[in-house]
Structures are given as C-alpha cells and as structure tokens.
Amino acid sequence: MIDVLAYCLVGAGLALGVWSGIQAYRRLPTNDALMIAAIVLEVGLVVQSGIGIARLRAAHILEPVTFVAYAVGILLPLGVGFYLARIERTRWGSIILGAMAVVVGVMTLRLLQIWRSDGV
Numbered sequence: 001m002i003d004v005l006a007y008c009l010v011g012a013g014l015a016l017g018v019w020s021g022i023q024a025y026r027r028l029p030t031n032d033a034l035m036i037a038a039i040v041l042e043v044g045l046v047v048q049s050g051i052g053i054a055r056l057r058a059a060h061i062l063e064p065v066t067f068v069a070y071a072v073g074i075l076l077p078l079g080v081g082f083y084l085a086r087i088e089r090t091r092w093g094s095i096i097l098g099a100m101a102v103v104v105g106v107m108t109l110r111l112l113q114i115w116r117s118d119g120v
Contacts, residue, residue, distance in 0.1 A: 001052040013105030020098030
C-alpha cells in the first residue's frame with residue numbers, strides 16, 4: 001500500500017461525507033459533482049486495493065486474509081451508496097452517499113493498520 005494515497009483516500013472519504021451531509025442538511029439530492037467525486041474516490045480505492053494485494057506477498061503481514069477481505073470489501077460500500085443515491089433522488093440519497101463515504105474512510109484506516117502489522 002501507499003501511505004500517502006491511503007491518507008488522501010481517508011481525507012477524500014471524510015470530505016465527501018461532509019459535503020453530502022451539507023447537501024442533505026440543505027434538503028438537496030445528490031448532484032453530478034457529488035457523483036463524480038464518488039467515482040473518483042472509488043477509482044482511488046481500486047488502485048489502492050490492487051497495489052496492496054499485489055504487494056501482499058512481499059509484505060509480511062500478520063493477518064493476510066483479513067487484509068484481502070478488507071481490500072476487496074472496501075470497494076463495496078461506495079458502489080452501493082452510489083447506486084442507492086442515484087435511485088433515491090431526495091435528500092436521503094445524499095445521506096446514504098455521505099454515510100458510505102465515511103465508512104470508506106474508516107475502512108481505509110483499518111486497512112492501513114492491518115498493513116502496518118509486521119509479522120517479522
């Protein structure tokens with residue numbers, strides 16, 4: 001994994017969560033800018049997960065199965081949130097997308113924590 005990218009993804013996830021929360025507070029549905037930001041965040045997650053899984057053998061992690069589960073599982077919440085926000089064109093779509101973005105931020109921190117657990 002790349003630490004800088006991981007921290008950027010955490011920040012982007014939390015920023016997207018706050019942005020979506022502001023949209024929901026203003027009783028607005030998700031707009032195109034929010035959806036594009038979610039897509040960019042998802043692309044970053046795919047890159048980070050791919051790099052992490054590719055480097056898994058060289059990194060002596062204590063829990064490799066847990067790492068792979070998180071690396072694959074982290075790709076699901078934002079995709080589901082995106083889909084539900086597209087279907088629900090009310091403020092609840094913004095709430096769903098924001099909640100999933102915060103989940104992604106927290107999961108990225110956990111993924112980084114697992115990555116740093118050194119088995120050597």
